[in-house]
Amino acid sequence: xxxxxxxxxxxxxxxxxxAVDHVDLSIGDGELFVMLGPSxxxxxxxxxxxxxxxxxxTGDIRIxxxxxxxxxxxxxxxxxxxxxxxxxxxxxxxxxxxxxLRAEGLPKAEVRERVEEAARLMRLGPLLDRRPRRLSGxxxxxxxxxxxxxxxxxxxxxxxxxxxxxxxxxxxxxxEIKHLQGELGTTMVYVTHDxxxxxxxxxxxxxxxxxxxxxxxxxxxxxxxxATLFCAAFIGSPPMNxxxxxxxxxxxxxxxxxxxxxxxGLPRDRDLVAGVRPEALEVTEPGAERSVPARVASxxxxxxxxxxxxxxxxxxxxxxRMPPTGRFAADAPVGLRHTGGTPxxxxxxxxxxxx
Amino acid sequence: xxxxxxxxxxxxxxxDHPPPARRRGGRGRSALEVALLTVLAxxxxxxxxxxxxxxxxxxxxxxxxxxKFFNFQFTMDHFKDVFVGAGxxxxxxxxxxxxxxxxxxxxxxxxxVLGVPAAWAYSRFAVKAKKDQLFxxxxxxxxxxxxxxxxxxxxxxxxxxxxxELGLILIYAAFNxxxxxxxxxxxxxxxxxxxxxxxxxxGYTRLQAFRRFTLPLLVPGIAATAVFALIxxxxxxxxxxxxxxxxxxxxxPPAIAGLIGGTTVDWGLVAASSVVxxxxxLVFAYLVRKxxxxxxxxxxxxx
Ligand SMILES: Nc1ncnc2c1ncn2[C@@H]1O[C@H](COP(=O)(O)OP(=O)(O)OP(=O)(O)O)[C@@H](O)[C@H]1O
Ligand SMILES: [Mg+2]
Numbered sequence: 001x002x003x004x005x006x007x008x009x010x011x012x013x014x015x016x017x018x019a020v021d022h023v024d025l026s027i028g029d030g031e032l033f034v035m036l037g038p039s040x041x042x043x044x045x046x047x048x049x050x051x052x053x054x055x056x057x058t059g060d061i062r063i064x065x066x067x068x069x070x071x072x073x074x075x076x077x078x079x080x081x082x083x084x085x086x087x088x089x090x091x092x093x094x095x096x097x098x099x100x101l102r103a104e105g106l107p108k109a110e111v112r113e114r115v116e117e118a119a120r121l122m123r124l125g126p127l128l129d130r131r132p133r134r135l136s137g138x139x140x141x142x143x144x145x146x147x148x149x150x151x152x153x154x155x156x157x158x159x160x161x162x163x164x165x166x167x168x169x170x171x172x173x174x175x176e177i178k179h180l181q182g183e184l185g186t187t188m189v190y191v192t193h194d195x196x197x198x199x200x201x202x203x204x205x206x207x208x209x210x211x212x213x214x215x216x217x218x219x220x221x222x223x224x225x226x227a228t229l230f231c232a233a234f235i236g237s238p239p240m241n242x243x244x245x246x247x248x249x250x251x252x253x254x255x256x257x258x259x260x261x262x263x264x265g266l267p268r269d270r271d272l273v274a275g276v277r278p279e280a281l282e283v284t285e286p287g288a289e290r291s292v293p294a295r296v297a298s299x300x301x302x303x304x305x306x307x308x309x310x311x312x313x314x315x316x317x318x319x320x321r322m323p324p325t326g327r328f329a330a331d332a333p334v335g336l337r338h339t340g341g342t343p344x345x346x347x348x349x350x351x352x353x354x355x
Numbered sequence: 356x357x358x359x360x361x362x363x364x365x366x367x368x369x370x371d372h373p374p375p376a377r378r379r380g381g382r383g384r385s386a387l388e389v390a391l392l393t394v395l396a397x398x399x400x401x402x403x404x405x406x407x408x409x410x411x412x413x414x415x416x417x418x419x420x421x422x423k424f425f426n427f428q429f430t431m432d433h434f435k436d437v438f439v440g441a442g443x444x445x446x447x448x449x450x451x452x453x454x455x456x457x458x459x460x461x462x463x464x465x466x467x468v469l470g471v472p473a474a475w476a477y478s479r480f481a482v483k484a485k486k487d488q489l490f491x492x493x494x495x496x497x498x499x500x501x502x503x504x505x506x507x508x509x510x511x512x513x514x515x516x517x518x519x520e521l522g523l524i525l526i527y528a529a530f531n532x533x534x535x536x537x538x539x540x541x542x543x544x545x546x547x548x549x550x551x552x553x554x555x556x557x558g559y560t561r562l563q564a565f566r567r568f569t570l571p572l573l574v575p576g577i578a579a580t581a582v583f584a585l586i587x588x589x590x591x592x593x594x595x596x597x598x599x600x601x602x603x604x605x606x607x608p609p610a611i612a613g614l615i616g617g618t619t620v621d622w623g624l625v626a627a628s629s630v631v632x633x634x635x636x637l638v639f640a641y642l643v644r645k646x647x648x649x650x651x652x653x654x655x656x657x658x
Contacts, residue, residue: 013481053555074558080552080553082552086547086549088553099557100556100558
């Protein structure tokens with residue numbers, strides 16, 4: 001087992017596409033590290049560079065203490081699970097699992113033992129004699145995971161391994177992967193564009209955008225204090241409301257009349273945006289205490305909660321998350337109230353968190 | 356509500372069993388189809404049938420007027436003549452058949468052995484100006500053999516490849532290679548690169564990964580491509596007649612053509628050698644037909 005250090009990674013494809021601009025990652029030994037970002041931000045490219053499947057243009061990659069820049073994938077001792085599972089179609093599950101071990105030249109008895117063990121961990125018993133074509137998507141995924149862990153590699157790399165599964169199975173597998181990783185204690189780099197997956201799995205999350213790291217932090221940090229406007233708009237569903245504010249009388253005042261408590265240490269003379277989570281707002285009866293007059297533009301019913309889109313005279317409508325008990329109809333005159341603590345505040349120009 | 360449920364239920368069996376009227380119409384149409392197809396098949400296959408018939412007729416029945424369709428004298432002499440020479444040894448024709456087998460076989464193998472890895476490389480790796488290169492490769496096929504045979508002849512004369520089997524093998528392989536690369540690239544594109552990636556992480560080198568994982572998946576494609584290459588080499592006439600002259604180098608197409616044109620033409624022999632010539636490709640295509648259909652419908656040339 002080993003940590004992974006990525007320093008100043010840059011990858012430019014021959015056709016001129018810069019897939020990864022500049023990425024620094026420091027992944028701890030035994031950590032479950034998630035790379036999260038929109039499609040095309042360079043997640044797969046970064047992962048493939050770590051695996052050795054694609055050579056970076058510049059930058060260093062260390063696995064454990066070894067500089068692996070020039071090592072072929074086979075010598076990096078890592079296992080990867082692909083979005084498309086890449087099980088060898090002509091081999092039964094048993095042989096698919098045994099393959100990497102035979103490649104290493106392990107003795108037969110040990111191969112059998114390890115295959116059995118992986119099969120037990122991933123509950124593959126009845127599937128051992130089937131070929132991939134006769135396995136369901138979820139089963140193929142379990143086999144792919146088993147094949148990754150049968151080798152006991154120094155690290156796992158996962159490239160959106162659950163994308164092809166339906167929602168329910170995805171949630172199950174998520175739990176399973178997290179549990180497994182905790183059990184084995186093997187470093188894992190997990191790539192996804194699904195923030196729920198990222199939040200629920202990761203010890204830490206790196207948010208990537210256009211080949212750059214926007215933020216690295218625990219799920220809580222990332223959710224509470226997104227480091228940039230991009231993160232603020234990316235994390236959360238619905239994401240933060242970004243409200244342009246001015247500092248006046250020691251308060252943050254939005255155009256629609258919302259008043260927020262400013263965080264300490266705000267810089268002067270800059271255009272600021274406050275990020276307010278939908279759950280830090282509240283829709284009230286019109287004229288309620290500390291509320292500003294507003295109008296419900298639309299209502300999204302989600303069963304366990306209601307998302308109100310509210311027009312309060314600001315530059316844009318805000319979204320408010322409410323328990324499903326309060327009922328305000330669309331177009332109803334209401335009040336809008338801020339109930340959360342100090343919001344995250346961003347500089348409009350640099351797009352970065354200022355306080 | 357009740358009505359619509361009933362309707363929904365009652366339509367189902369109807370869908371499974373088409374109404375009798377339509378079925379009768381269907382049968383009538385299929386009888387017509389069969390009749391038409393039979394006529395068409397007879398018209399299309401008549402030359403072939405006639406060739407086969409001629410090859411097993413006594414000579415005087417071959418020339419009989421009016422032609423004898425059924426009541427002719429059966430003989431296998433023509434086939435014997437194809438293989439056994441006048442003196443009793445091997446005939447010149449049988450030598451040319453053997454040459455055809457060698458030339459077509461070796462050139463096909465050569466084109467495949469060179470073309471498959473090339474196609475793999477073009478499919479998997481970032482090659483500079485890939486599209487231009489592929490277009491250039493294909494463009495070598497734009498000119499028909501007749502157009503290029505004179506310069507090839509002159510070049511071959513310089514390097515001493517005139518009238519050699521090696522010369523034919525090389526030119527056929529060169530002619531088949533672009534086709535092989537293009538067709539195989541389509542097949543390689545269909546095989547996900549992740550198999551090789553996974554294999555490389557499992558401890559194999561790039562080439563081992565190709566050989567052990569991608570190659571087996573390419574077998575149908577290779578079979579289909581090889582059949583096309585083989586058919587081209589087997590049937591090729593222009594290069595063969597220009598570049599070879601002696602009986603022991605010549606392939607079957609010019610040899611058979613050479614049977615026609617004397618003062619008398621032994622049509623029985625011409626027919627018999629044509630039958631012998633047509634058989635191997637038919638048999639081979641039949642043997643690999645499963646791969647052929649899978650191959651042709653799977654990838655073919657697509658970008
Ligand atoms: N072989 C390649 N040649 C040229 N450009 C490429 C190649 N592979 C990827 N790219 C480009 O590099 C950028 C990053 O691609 P990458 O596959 O790393 O994205 P990703 O974050 O994994 O996206 P997704 O979530 O869609 O998988 C994209 O703009 C993509 O078009
Ligand atoms: Mg990707």
